[in-house]
Amino acid sequence: RQQLPHLAHYDGRCTSRATPKKRALIIIALVVILAIHARLLITNNLSRFTQTKKSITAETVLLEDLGVFKLPSGLQEPPHMSDLDPNVLIEVGRKDIDAVHSEALIHIGAWIFVTDADGLFLLIQRGPELVTCPNAWGIVGEHTTPDEEPIETAKRGISEELGDDLLDEIKSIQNLTETPQYLVFDWGHRVDRQLTYIWHAQLGKRHEDLHLVLDDEVANHKWLDMDKLKKQLRKEINGTHEVFCVPTETEYYVNMINTTKLPPER
Structure with a gap:
């Protein structure tokens, strides 16, 4: 069977390569995403800590002799x-x-x-x-x-x-x-x-x-x-x-x- 010219040399591997500039942009994007995720985690943990601290403080005052x-x-x-x-x-x-x-x-x-x-x-x-x-x-x-x-x-x-x-x-x-x-x-x-x-x-x-x-x-x-x-x-x-x-x-x-x-x- 005659192969189509544009598929004649396809061996299953991706032949495209990212340029250094693209790789740098990808790395920067990943760093930004990780930073945002870390900030959200820190904010949530601080909020939980503050609420827990308030609850403990209120309970301490309430239960104090x-x-x-x-x-x-x-x-x-x-x-x-x-x-x-x-x-x-x-x-x-x-x-x-x-x-x-x-x-x-x-x-x-x-x-x-x-x-x-x-x-x-x-x-x-x-x-x-x-x-x-x-x-x-x-x-x-x-x-x-x-x-x-x-x-x-x-x-x-x-x-x-x-x-x-x-x-x-x-x-x-x-x-x-x-x-x-x-x-x-x-x-x-x-x-x-x-x-x-x-x-x-x-x-x-x-x-x-x-x-x-x-x-x-x-x-x-x-x-x-x-x-x-x-x-x-x-x-x-x-x-x-x-x-x-x-x-x-x-x-x-x-x-x-x-x-x-x-x-x-x-």
């Missing part, structure tokens, strides 16, 4: 919602939060009333899985960890429950009472004896302009002006409205707050 205290001998237990000088307390050790409540031990914490630039109050709804006041509305609260200053507890509470961004929006933060308050709540399954610093944090922006990142234990949130908040608290105290956590105490301290409207930020 609380400082526990006792009253000096001869001093009777103060009544609920009374002033108590923290210097009279005697630290007796540290225990985890479950033991603190089950054994009704005195510990330290913070309540934080948060208002926006218009003087609206932030209320948060507690998650359904929480042991105390599930699904109830209330304010930001936090336990004080050992060696933590009261103001640090307040800021950490805002950061953990509402997001780090909100810390940058705080215009002022101040105590509502000259001395912390001794609060005692008997929930039946646990007793809460807490020396509580009552804070008011006013934000410099209107709530529409704020970026909140709610904690997993926060189911919802809303903003109310002073009058609406007081009306809802009064209805709750009378047993005719949605559930609030500790409405009587909330109403008492709300009356101490001056909700001056701030001028808009430039």
